[in-house]
Amino acid sequence: MTELRCKVLIVGGGPGGYVAAIRAGELGLDTILVEADRLGGTCLNVGCIPSKALIHAADAVHALTEPHALNALGVSIAPPALDYARTIAWKDAIVTRLTTGVGALLKKAHVRSLRGRATLLDGKSALVHADTGEQRIHCEHLVIATGSEPMELAALPFGGDILSSTHALALTDVPRSLAVVGAGYIGMELGMAFAKLGTKVTIVEALPKILPLYDDELTQPVARSLADLGVETMLGARALGFADGALKVANAEGAGTTVAADKVLVAVGRRPRTSGFGLETLDLAMAGPFLRIDERCATSMRNVWAIGDVTGEPMLAHRAMAQGEMVAEIIAGERRAFDHLAIPAICFTDPEIVAVGLSPDAAKAAHGEILIGLFPFRANGRAMTKQADEGFVRVVARADNHVVLGIHAVGAGVSELSAAFSLALEMGARLEDIAGTIHAHPTESEAFHEAALKALGKPLHI
Template sequence: MDSYDVLVIGGGPAGYVAAIRAAQLGFKTACVDAFERNGKASLGGTCLNVGCIPSKAMLDSSEKFEMLQHDFAEHGINVQGASVDVAQMLKRQSGVVDKLTGGVAFLFRKNKITSIHGLGRLVRQDGDAWIVDAAGTEVKAKHVIVATGSSPRALPLAPFGGHIVENSGALTFTEVPGKLGVIGAGVIGLELGSVWRRLGAQVTVLEALPGFLMAADDAIAKEGLKLFQKQGLDFHFGVNISKVEQDDSGVSVTYTEQDQEVTARFDKLIVSIGRVPHTQGLGADAVGLALDERGFVKVDHHYRTNLPGVYAIGDVIGGAMLAHKAEEEGVALAEMLAGQAGHVNYDVIPWVIYTSPEIAWAGLTEKQAREKGLSIKTGQFPFSANGRALGHGDTRGFAKIIADAQTDKLLGVHMIGGGVSELIGEVVAIMEFGGSSEDLARTVHAHPTLSEVVKEAALATDKRALHM
């Protein structure tokens, strides 16, 4: 029986990063993962294979097509007869995925990590080690890390299949749907709806919550809704879906909105109402692994489960279901196992929605800060007053900084605009070190750059923005 110091169950962002860091720290490491793509083993989990990476590839392709149609003429670039080749977009998307998943396999070889394709299941304890069924073969490990991720949440009225798809299915449409329905106005719904809207679909978004993007700062949500509606996305909030029926040609959705029953017809329907922990086949019941009422694996602050020597990280333990959060947990846990002080600061995890414009935030919203009884000051600066944004021809949105009124400590950053997924990093770094808006405002930013919007927003918290 093969024996390892660390055995990771799951090869997504949490699992593969934990395996790499554990190997770097000198542990004999293996990773068992059952994910398959195109009938072959493929490391990287949902994120690399059918989530984060392919969706961003399609977002980029579709945005380029929209710019070609609507924005290039302003730059003096005239193009006629532009068309969409969905097959080529999917081919490019697949190539991007191949490079990254192949890169993970290379890193496993480089770090001498044993990769086992198949299901991993906890079997029994053997002294201070665990026996794990890894793809039908029992192996022994001193430390077992559960990193099995999450799965799309299905709507009971609309099980996946046929014209009803989740995120992975929405990334493989072979042609642009005429009418596309999206249930859920969260991150996935907005991103995938945006892809096909840009390529020509008529997109209707149905959301059960009474308002738009209620997890974001109110100012950002208000601006985002205005811009997305202007683009042609048709939003309906506070809806109650009562019936979903599909036939050979499409899907009919019946819902109530403001006490009126409506039936809408779609060629395709994307269901994006969140994700649930993936623990099927793990053997949790058989070995007594504790799960909470929603099915997440219970852990303490050191990612320890109720079973000695068994740990869990990533989506399967809940919290922010984000790849970068999962990766940091993988690093932190591996370092803890090595006796180091691994740590993740959950207060400054950045959130990003890769629409156009992008939306990004970290820390407290203004509403959350006030609910905590904090005395705050805010600063806001628009991209319309930024030279680089004007040069790009995209002046939508703004950056907003929230700081403590007494200490000036940065409490939150909220942005909507072009490239804000890249801009948020510097503010998160300063927040990680407990920095202030003055620290950000006094930092020299290159000119002309989009990042000057962040500096000016920090200056605005003290009412001394220079270019507004």
């Protein structure tokens, strides 16, 4: 057995783990990264990146199969044909390019990357099982970045025609019909993508609304888009089981019914990956199913750190990346603490949703009187020229000092506005700061400017 020693051992090569490793290596820390599968973790390989590739392909197909928008531009085309195998090959090529890039960045930072399954022996050592043999690694600092995995339902265990999001992204053919159990962001994103690819999609959600983490004002445009796509939505309904091409459902009234489906996508959330690698030997403090951490991502054991999905909500790749970068810098001797004020949440539905900071209700509960400015894209010239004038930008601020508390948007491509929204909250912007910043014309970002003006009571274009 090979014995290795390092300053920092990182278990998990997803967004949090590999970013922590790169930064640690850049700071001169002797670092080993252990990943059981492929670098990049769920996000890069079977989550964020491939799902967005599929969504883009679906958007392209939908634009060609719904010619009314193109006809308005004076464009007419022959009926398109979809070669889904080539679509998947294109998606996989993007993933390969990015995972190869992560490996190159780790090598450049002088990080030792090991492909194998780690078993923690204590807070200072781990055993790595690889095809080439076993290696015992001794470290001064241990970083746990094992991520999360899809949750399954007892009545709908994964396998065969019952899919997790990972399985859905690996399909080699577009299903004729698909039942999606769960109307959170994963179910909604993939459900809408497959609907655009020609699948008959039915969404089954136990709660009384879609996308329950967002307020109704943000989700109404998405609900209208679902209807336009012909997606049937069953709210307040529970999935009971699947057999012989039929999903058994108890509807909102409690009556039993069935949904015909070739495949069932179970998208009811994700759970932290805390088993299978010896975590129980560390006897760490837990916060429910998650590892408990403080504002520095330190666990209850000295020099044992945890980052990303295994530490709780929000389970977002960019949160994990920020935590990973911070932990590496703390180990290197810098003074850092994690600020969760401005973590953008994005739903890549049609239209997209962005939320940063507090919702209007949460802002009012926390700060009392508030100001709200909302500017619709139907009054934005750039949105009109893109045939994408559904949605709006909304700014929420304190009434007394105009400090911005939350920024939200729904519309085509609004994910690209998220950095501006986050920067405003991160820097403690007031409405006057946004209103006094010149926003380029014609761009969708003007809606951000106009929303701030509206909140101040001096709108220009509405």
